Amino acid sequence: MTAARNRIEHSRTRITKLVFPQDTNPIGTLYGGTALQWMDEVAFLTATRYARQQVVTVSMDRVDFKVPIPQGAIIELIGEVTRVGRTSMTIQVRILLEDAMVGTQELAIEGHLVMVAVDQAMNPVAL
Ligand SMILES: CC(C)(COP(=O)(O)OP(=O)(O)OC[C@H]1O[C@@H](n2cnc3c(N)ncnc32)[C@H](O)[C@@H]1OP(=O)(O)O)[C@@H](O)C(=O)NCCC(=O)NCCS
Numbered sequence: 001m002t003a004a005r006n007r008i009e010h011s012r013t014r015i016t017k018l019v020f021p022q023d024t025n026p027i028g029t030l031y032g033g034t035a036l037q038w039m040d041e042v043a044f045l046t047a048t049r050y051a052r053q054q055v056v057t058v059s060m061d062r063v064d065f066k067v068p069i070p071q072g073a074i075i076e077l078i079g080e081v082t083r084v085g086r087t088s089m090t091i092q093v094r095i096l097l098e099d100a101m102v103g104t105q106e107l108a109i110e111g112h113l114v115m116v117a118v119d120q121a122m123n124p125v126a127l
Contacts, residue, residue: 046079063111
């Protein structure tokens with residue numbers, strides 16, 4: 001495995017969550033704004049692990065909500081580096097909805113976030 005591939009492998013981040021009532025909208029499914037917050041958190045962790053520098057979110061690209069996620073569901077968020085630029089990285093974030101009784105997972109939400117490595121003065125720095 002190349003060093004670059006190895007770095008991407010080691011930065012991959014998975015978080016498992018239970019969807020509580022306070023995470024849902026009035027129809028009892030995961031609130032979109034909550035999902036976006038969780039996606040930003042996973043992207044931040046993934047980018048930090050890759051860069052080992054301070055990172056900030058500069059862009060949240062198209063996010064597709066494919067399947068509603070009900071209250072009580074087990075979900076898994078997965079962040080993965082899909083592009084590395086000079087100072088920025090694109091992180092693909094997927095949210096998988098798990099069937100707790102069977103163990104299968106389906107893709108429920110997917111999006112791409114661009115994170116930039118910055119110094120203390122908030123200037124972009126090379127990765
Ligand atoms: C992130 C920030 C420092 C970048 O500053 P900037 O003046 O745009 O810097 P640059 O033009 O040199 O761009 C830096 C990198 O970001 C990328 N970038 C900038 N704006 C972007 C956008 N809207 N979408 C995607 N990538 C973008 C550039 O392509 C460049 O990537 P590269 O070095 O890999 O080629 C600045 O935009 C900022 O402070 N934004 C606010 C961040 C923030 O508060 N986030 C929320 C809290 S985490």
